[in-house]
Amino acid sequence: MESEGLKHVFMEILELIRVEDVSSDGRSRFEHLLRALQQVLAGLSDAKRGVFLDDALAMVLRKTQEHNELDDLVLTYVHGLIDALALSKNSQGAAIHDSVLRQQKSLVGCLLSVLGRNPTKFTQTEGDCVQIARAVDAIDRCGVPFKHILVTARWKQFVHAWMAIVRPDTADSTNNSSEEDDEADDERDEDELALDLREQSTSMLWSALPDRFGVKYLNNPSWSDAGIGVVAHWFVTSDARADVSVTLDVVSPYAEAFLHHADMPLKLEGLRIVEKLLEKEMPPQQISPLSFEDSDTIVGVDSYAQCTFLSDFLVWIFKVCRSVGKALLSLAAPGRNDSHGHIS
Structure with missing residues (x-):
């Protein structure tokens, strides 16, 4: 009571x-x-x-x-x-x-x-x-450890890549078509059954999902990427928390978002993140080819997912470099603001 x-x-x-x-x-x-x-x-x-x-x-x-x-x-x-x-x-x-x-x-x-x-x-x-x-x-x-918060974007990317391998069909399975009133109840029953089956299959896949970054316990938190970017920026540009290790491969999604932001000062801060990490000579962690042989969870899937994840990581580094170039061009011509890549 x-x-x-x-x-x-x-x-x-x-x-x-x-x-x-x-x-x-x-x-x-x-x-x-x-x-x-x-x-x-x-x-x-x-x-x-x-x-x-x-x-x-x-x-x-x-x-x-x-x-x-x-x-x-x-x-x-x-x-x-x-x-x-x-x-x-x-x-x-x-x-x-x-x-x-x-x-x-x-x-x-x-x-x-x-x-x-x-x-x-x-x-x-x-x-x-x-x-x-x-x-x-x-x-x-x-x-919640900072290292787990900062790696959220990379974790979500890995989850997406792994899920795309084992369940390529990510489209909504619900029926959105308009039918007659006497068929509406049957359609709702079918939609509910499809939703239940999808939830069960997702739960089974989640249990088999490798804990690539040690953050599986967080599930997929709906945190503000811009907010995490601010925290990453604080750790990179200040000496207040030397105990928190930040690497370019972890914060590259947030640096890239800053570089694409419409606000010119935020573009500059995106450049500062990349510059500071390069100055500290903190190279991205590479995935050892030997780890591709470990497939205890699902044979072949983990290895392929890690290969795909490594390829996506290289693409991200390329995108960061390209974003730096675009930001430098926009800084040279202040009238040319890139309005794409707004972060939430």
Whole structure:
């Protein structure tokens, strides 16, 4: 009953936040509502908190989307949540409970969204380094290692390549055609059956998927690529976290996105990422040909997927080099901005 009462209070507070004015006049009340929401979330059990935490963070991001001056408020709120939920303590064990992992991923996603919605602001040398440092510190306290966050783009590419080999048909299997009313129920039954079969096959394939980067436990997190790019930029261009190793093959997707961005300052920061890593002489990690012989999971598939992944990696390096060339041309001619490759 106590849990049901907290859920009811949560929904009431969330509705108040939805209609609250976040301008300077209403900021004090907005902060008060956030503190109340934090207390309610802390009162819920780990098993039941996940979905409510998702809703709370989504609402906070939505309310502050057009107010860059509130970024610091969001960071303070997330720091408070991390303290109240004690997720960093729960993440010390060898195995992390799914409910705790979900909360960790949600908090990381919120912080990356804050950084990703204005990457130019957070990557400028003359910008507010305090905010990016606070965001990085908060992400660190969530319990997900930075090396796993940074490799997200490469992991998603590997998953796509592997899945494309074992299940080439990636088209939607649902029937979108319009039929007569008396056939609608049968069509829905067929669609539901097809969806169930697809979900089961996907689950089976996922269990057989090689854990190429040690991040399979994260599944495919829907984190902001731009936000991860900001974090990667921070590690590459600052000496604050020498313990985090960053290589060009890992951050190349984010550097390329910056190089293609419409904002000229962000293009320059993409160039800085590539320049800094080349200066440090950190060559991309090559996949040993001997590893292609290991096929314990599915005979032939892992080896072929790794070969394909290596080929795609070389393509990515070529794309980065090409992007650098285009960025240099656009910098030489400021009127020619590349509007393609906008990152989310």
